[in-house]
Amino acid sequence: MRKKVIAGNWKMNKNPEESKNYLQEIIPLVKDVTSEVILCVPYIDLKCMVKHAKGSNIKIGAQNMHWEESGAYTGEVSGSMLKSIGVEYVIIGHSERRQYFAETDETVNKKIKAAFANELKPIVCVGESLEQREKGKTKEVITTQTRLALEGLTNEQVENTIIAYEPIWAIGTGKTATSEDANNSIKEIRDEICKIYGQMVAERVIIQYGGSVKPSNAKELFSTSDIDGALVGGASLKPEDFAAIVNY
Ligand code: PGA
Secondary structure: OOOOEEEEEOOOOOOHHHHHHHHHHHHHHOOOOOOEEEEEOOHHHHHHHHHHHOOOOEEEEEOOOEOOOOOOOOOOOEHHHHHHOOOOEEEEOOHHHHHHOOOOHHHHHHHHHHHHHOOOEEEEEEOOOHHHHHOOOHHHHHHHHHHHHHOOOOHHHHHOOEEEEOOHHHOOOOOOOOHHHHHHHHHHHHHHHHHHHOHHHHHHOEEEEEOOOOHHHHHHHHOOOOOOEEEEOHHHOOHHHHHHHHOO
16 A cells, blocks of 8 residues: 655745744654655755754655756756755656746656656656646646656656646645545546556555645545645645644
């Protein structure tokens, strides 16, 4: 059976002082959970979070990275830089990066490969817009994004990729996909992986749901056959809310 993996995505929130206080509050609240718990935080908080999460069951991730190792890329941070300070995970291809920062399926694929080259575990986001959903294109959009993101990876790398299915219309809007809908889309993603990489890989890959996950809907979402956890934005900003989701 696949384990649940629950990741918080703080987006552009909290400074190092605030992140340290947050950790002090949440560590005792999640100390007995069996799920994997990850916090993906702004670059500026990473070092402090890695230091203060040591010895707890919380893992730390970044929210983006560049695909090159180093060079003239003003404002960017590489996978080897993240690795050097003890970061273990990295979100790649979040819809906000696709929408506001020109992230494409091609750059997502390059970043995933660079993440593996630096022994970072990627959390790769896919998801349809409201317009695409209304035109009946959800399956086509999410399976194509998945296929292009994973292109050229080994079976082992695919198994170690976490995919987050995040319908764009559900992100930060308070609108959650129904657990049945989200589970169906996640099955479609798993079927696509099965077609390319085989059943064993498809059965092992962790696929999360994201989009307005909160303490009140976590349990229902996580009781489905194929939803293996969540990528949580807004509700991860308060330790008591995120802990309630993790302890669903
Ligand atoms: P939300 O964000 O939980 O605030 O909807 C989810 C995400 O963007 O990862």
